[in-house]
Amino acid sequence: MSDPISRLDQFRADAPGAPMSSAAEVRRRGDQIRRRTRAVVTAGTAAVAAIVAGPIIFLSSGLGDQGIDPAPAPNADSIAASTGQSAYASPSDLTRANLPTEDDLVADDPYPAWVQEQTYDGEGSDTYNECLRDSLADSGAATTFRRDFVAKPGEEMADAAGTLKAVVAEFDSADEAEKVSIDLSDAAISCSGVDGAELAGTLPVEGDVISNGSIDVVTYPSDDPDMNAAWEVATAVVSAEDRVLVMTRKRGVQDYVQPTTLQTSAVNAAHRMVGTTPPSDPSTDPSTDPSATGAPTEQQLGDANLVAAGELPALDRFESALGWNRYTPTPDVPTLACQKEWLSTLGAAAKVTADYRWDTDSAMVGQVHVAVLEFPNVNEAGAAYNEVMEWMEVCPANKLGVDPTVTSLPRDVSADLDAGPKRAARSQATYPGQGGNDSIWFETELVAEYDTRLVLVGYGELAGPCPPSTGDKEDPCYQPDQPDSWPGRILAIEKAAVTAGISDLR
Known part of the structure; x- marks a missing residue:
């Protein structure tokens, strides 16, 4: 069984997304795809110049960044080698401007933002996805471009974020692009080219320009004996009109970490691929303009919503x-120790989190975890509250590294918090400490709802086999010399966290 101290050598992965579906469900979606027309003409030469601006790198294979100085007209062989396009095919209007930029990509906390590393004309000279054995050119692509991303160097957790690579390709028809995308998804699910690969989850990708899309995640053992994790490869494949996008995220993970979703990034990249502005861009999304819809200004979460x-x-x-x-x-x-799923499955529009610990000279003996979630409307916030309540009531088995037992079912504590939440419930659970002795984590779990927002608080103290304190003199665990301050600490922590979490709504 795992405990929070032993879990400190693992990795975080909580990005926006939805619950992973089965592989069979994703395959069925191949029979239900829809075609949609392009909304905006593909960006022109001026956009290409803006994207290309930056360092120019040449690879010996001829597949790296190309120079911007005028050059002699290429011959048929050079066209085929550098772009994967037949010299006798009709001209393609796919350009580097149809590749995603760092602004299109979601950087999941606590990893830093993605930044561009290199851009290629073609698919590059190295393998960008271990699960895909055939190149897009071999699958019939007329033109391809690739862009590689890394977490911003020098930032905390940059080395653990892994890599993200995007390839866009144009085919002769929408039917061909759709067929290729389904074949690529099947290849990603099976990942036959990697020994020991196991499917970790699948997720559909849908949007108003997308014809077909899925995200397929596999894990496989590392051959590095010093790596305390397995490799995860998440492959997003999207077709839109006559074009196909392949995004690959690779990183090291533990078996209880939620699979990478890539969902928002893939939707944004699909829009970029067909020449439209990604929907998450606030400059063109009317839903972010209160005057356009009459909706109230969206609340912005930040450190002010987190208890200090x-x-x-x-x-x-x-x-x-x-x-x-x-x-x-x-x-x-x-x-919360009793979380069945990662918080991203609740569907919040925004989220901020904070983690605190109380350390002695030898170990961590106290921990506080806080999350504040903003939802699009009160109905979705209420549904999420009910979901969290169910987690707290049944404390289901999960893959999040904790094996808790409910010791106190949720009870209404909204009147105790003095912060005005619509409703709030507290439960208690225990899970084993470290070392195989009698140490136990005693955790109090709280969920509070206020308008469109939830505040979650998990507070744990290390004790055992008796709880941190008890004021009941008839209790076998009663200790006269032990101050009965545990209930007061619980309430004070909950009050402080909820007050900060909804401070801008009151």
């Missing part, structure tokens, strides 16, 4: 030189 370490009451059972210390965990630690 200095506002948390001291864990007086243990001395600590630091007190409560906010930290960025290297694993994706669940906010």
Whole structure:
């Protein structure tokens, strides 16, 4: 069984998305695809010049960035080698401007933003996806371009973020592009080219320019004995009109980490591929303009919605030189031990999180995890509240690295918080500590709802086999010399977290 201390050598992966579907469901979607027409003519030569601006790199294979100086007209062999296009095919209007940019990509917390590393005319000289054995050119693509991304170098967690690579291709017809995309999805699901690959999940990708799309994630063991993780390869394949997008995210993960979704990034990249502006771009999305719809201004979450370490009451059972210390965990630690799924499955429009720990000289003995989630409307917030309540009631088995047991079912505590939430519920659970001894994590879990927002608080103290304190003199765990301050700490932490979480709504 895992505990929060041993989980500190893992990786985080909580990006926007939806629950993964089965591989069979994704295949069935191949029979239900819809065609849609392009909304905007593909960007022209001026856009190409804007995208190309930057360092010019040449590869010995001739597949790297091309120079911008005028050059002699290429012959048939050079066209085929550099672009994967037949010299006798009709001209293609696919350009580098149809590749995604860093602004189109979602960087999941706590990883830094993606930045461009290199752009290729063609598919590049190296393998960009271990699961796809045939090149797009071999599949009939007339023109291809590729762009590689890395997490911003020098930033915290950049080395653990992995890589992201995008390839766009144009085919002779929409039917051909659709067929190729389905074949690529099947190849990604089976990943026959990698020994030991196992399907971790699939996810459909849909949008108003997309004809067919899916994300297929596989994991396989690393041959590096020092790597405390497996490799994960997430492949997003999208067809739109006569074009196909392939995005590949590779990183190291533990088996309980939620698979990469890539969903929002793939939708944005699909729009870019057909020459339209991605829907997440606020400059063209009328839903972000209150005057266009009459809707209220969308609330923006930030650090002001997160309780500060200095506002948390001291864990007086243990001395600590630091007190409560906010930290960025290297694993994706669940906010609540009883979470069935990662919080991204709740469908929030925005989310901020914070993690705090109380350390002695030898171990972490206290932890507070807070998440504030903003939803598009009160109905979706209410549905998410009910879902979290169900997690807290049944505490289902999960793959998030925790094996908890419910010790106290949720009860209404909205009147105790003095923060005005519409409703709030608290439960308690336990899960084993480290070392195989009697140590136990005693966790209190809270969900509070206010208008379109939820605040989740998971507060755990290490004790065992008895709880941190009890005021019942008849309880076998009662200790006269032990202050009964645990209930007060619980309430103070919950009040502080909820007050900060909804501070801008009151």
